[in-house]
Amino acid sequence: MSSEMDNFIGLSAVLTGFNKSVLSPFLDPVDIKSEYLPFFKQKIAQESGNPNLVGQILEKYSSLSAQGLTPQQIGAAMLDPGNGADFVLACRKLIFMWYSGAWPTLIPANGSTPASTVSDMISAKSYTTGLVWQVMQSHPMGDSNYRYGYWAKAPASLSDYTGNGGK
Numbered sequence: 001m002s003s004e005m006d007n008f009i010g011l012s013a014v015l016t017g018f019n020k021s022v023l024s025p026f027l028d029p030v031d032i033k034s035e036y037l038p039f040f041k042q043k044i045a046q047e048s049g050n051p052n053l054v055g056q057i058l059e060k061y062s063s064l065s066a067q068g069l070t071p072q073q074i075g076a077a078m079l080d081p082g083n084g085a086d087f088v089l090a091c092r093k094l095i096f097m098w099y100s101g102a103w104p105t106l107i108p109a110n111g112s113t114p115a116s117t118v119s120d121m122i123s124a125k126s127y128t129t130g131l132v133w134q135v136m137q138s139h140p141m142g143d144s145n146y147r148y149g150y151w152a153k154a155p156a157s158l159s160d161y162t163g164n165g166g167k
Contacts, residue, residue, distance in 0.1 A: 002062055002065075004037070004058060005024075005033065005034075005037060007058040007059075007061055007062050007065075008033065008036075008037045008040075008058060009023050009024045009033060010061060010062075010065055011057070011058060011061040011078070011091075011094070012033075012036075012094060012098055013071070014061070014071045014074045014075045014078065015075055015078065015079075015091060015094060015095045015098075016095055016098045016099065016131060017162060017164070018098075018131060018134075018162045018163060018164070019162060019163030019164050020163075021163050022134075022162060022163035023098070030125060030129055032125060032126060032129045035122065035123060035125065035126065036097060036098070036122075036126070039097075039103070039122060040054060040090075040093075040094060040097065041054045043093075043103055044090045044093070048086040048089075048090065050086065053086060053087065053090060054090065056087070057078070057087060057090055057091065060077075060078065060083070061074065061078060064077050064078070078091050079091055079092070089106075096119070097122070097126075098130070098131050099130055099131045099132045099135075100119060100130050100132060101121060101122055101123075101125075101126030101127045101128070101129060101130035102119035102120055102121045102122060102126070102127075102130075103119060103120050103122055104117050104118070104119045105117065105118050105119065105120070127140060128140050134162070135158070135162075137155040137156070137158065
């Protein structure tokens, strides 16, 4: 039986397109997943008014995963509008959180003001570990694990960053 964290990482991998080993490496000194899971649970319960919604989302992921479906099939099933607006929005916010390290707030249209989205950074650690930096094959301003002069070489392939080996 999978743990809540295993299901969270599995769902996150399916929705972001990153391999589980990138989101939750064996040696993980940053451990952003341990910050993201409780934050996700708290924000979704608060915003949806349903304290069980994240549990329902993780259960659905676990059930779909146990059926041997491909990641693409699981992702499509998780984002199916038939799951309900709050369910799908929670999955979309999970994607946003992993990529940006921030939490999105949707502001509905109001008279002459169009709908918009604003976001609040979760933490300094979440900013530097956002997946967007890996997709851009870059690093956040003010934080880099690269050596001086790294820009003189061609970047590694995107699959090296996502952990999906060219898939």
